[in-house]
Amino acid sequence: MPLSREQAEGALRDITQTERRSASAYGYKSAAPYLILWGILWMIGYGATDLTPHISGLVWAGVCLVGTVASALLGMRGGGVKRPFSWRIFFSWIAAIFFICAIFTVIKPSDGAQVGAVIPLLVACSYVIMGIWIGTRLAIAGIIIAALTLFGFFYLAAHFALWMAVVGGVTLIGTGLWLRSV
Amino acid sequence: MEQPDAIIHQPVRLKIMAALKVLPGDDMLEFVRLKTIVGATEGNLGAHITTLEEAGYAEVEKDFVGKKPRTRVRLSKKGRRAFEDYVAYLRDIIDTGAQP
Numbered sequence: 469m470p471l472s473r474e475q476a477e478g479a480l481r482d483i484t485q486t487e488r489r490s491a492s493a494y495g496y497k498s499a500a501p502y503l504i505l506w507g508i509l510w511m512i513g514y515g516a517t518d519l520t521p522h523i524s525g526l527v528w529a530g531v532c533l534v535g536t537v538a539s540a541l542l543g544m545r546g547g548g549v550k551r552p553f554s555w556r557i558f559f560s561w562i563a564a565i566f567f568i569c570a571i572f573t574v575i576k577p578s579d580g581a582q583v584g585a586v587i588p589l590l591v592a593c594s595y596v597i598m599g600i601w602i603g604t605r606l607a608i609a610g611i612i613i614a615a616l617t618l619f620g621f622f623y624l625a626a627h628f629a630l631w632m633a634v635v636g637g638v639t640l641i642g643t644g645l646w647l648r649s650v
Numbered sequence: 651m652e653q654p655d656a657i658i659h660q661p662v663r664l665k666i667m668a669a670l671k672v673l674p675g676d677d678m679l680e681f682v683r684l685k686t687i688v689g690a691t692e693g694n695l696g697a698h699i700t701t702l703e704e705a706g707y708a709e710v711e712k713d714f715v716g717k718k719p720r721t722r723v724r725l726s727k728k729g730r731r732a733f734e735d736y737v738a739y740l741r742d743i744i745d746t747g748a749q750p
Contacts, residue, residue: 471654476743482661483668483737489687490669490679497683650686 489514492603496647499598499606501542503647506591509535514633517584521629524580536561581628585621588613589638605650609643657705658736662690664696667733670725677747678722682692685720699723 485650516527539561543554568587576581591638592614599607616639620631658667665688669680670679679687685695707729711722725733 471740471743473744476740479659479664480737480740480744482664483740486665486668486687487672493683493687494673494677494679574676650683 486551487539493650495598495602496605496650500644500648501628503609503640504540505538505542505644507637507642507644510640511637514584514629514636517580518627518629518633521580524629532565536565536615547593581621581625584629584632585617587616588632597620605643605647609639609647612639612643654739655732655736657701657707658732660671660698660701662688662694662740663702664736665689666695666698666702667707667729667736670723671733673724674725678724681721681723684716684723691694700730 485621498516511522513528517524520527536558538556540558542553543557568590571586572583577586591608595610595612595613598606599605599610613636616635620628620635624631656666665727669687673679681699683697685692688695690698699710703710704745705743706726709726713720713722720734
């Protein structure tokens with residue numbers, strides 16, 4: 469028996485809702501390992517900035533290199549299927565690093581804490597925007613990271629790097645685990 | 651299409667197809683995640699996936715992650731085409747205002 473218009477509209481509504489839920493779940497699952505990876509790297513980078521500030525630049529260069537390659541390798545395993553090395557993800561990170569460096573070249577921050585605050589704020593901004601499109605959990609993660617960064621920068625200036633290493637890193641790792649559980 | 655595709659038309663199978671349709675390329679969805687998205691019981695979901703697999707609409711892969719068994723599902727090309735035809739059929743009914 470052919471469907472009525474109401475039945476067809478109901479079926480299309482079901483399809484749209486399910487597609488939205490599935491796209492969110494897929495987005496969360498895809499984003500989770502990157503958050504965990506960068507949470508660990510964040511702890512190393514900011515930890516080094518606090519403990520050994522004289523070599524923090526070198527440590528951050530290493531962190532960015534490892535993060536870029538590891539992110540591309542993670543892209544090879546996304547969705548449960550093996551893919552070739554993800555050049556798109558690799559060059560996305562290269563582009564992000566290039567533009568962040570370009571921004572700092574233009575605005576010339578006067579101390580390391582400004583650099584250490586602006587990068588997490590840009591990351592938080594990208595999570596909020598992704599969250600608007602993919603799912604609220606990513607947006608919540610972005611808002612939390614931004615709030616913690618601003619709090620640390622303005623109220624814990626003397627221990628900002630340590631704050632970002634512990635609280636920021638744990639937040640990224642925790643958010644990654646939270647997204648993976650969906 | 652005069653009649654709806656009976657395989658897809660069943661509500662749980664329709665949701666399974668919709669959930670798998672949004673995956674890019676050959677990506678697969680784990681059974682447990684699909685269960686949450688569709689809101690079906692394990693036995694019910696398993697039976698409907700078998701129906702879709704037998705119709706050639708879905709492909710199922712079973713393996714182990716460590717010692718834990720894992721079942722993953724994706725749409726086949728035939729399934730993707732059938733789902734698109736079904737959605738076009740629904741849109742056609744709405745556009746023409748067809749009544750039973």
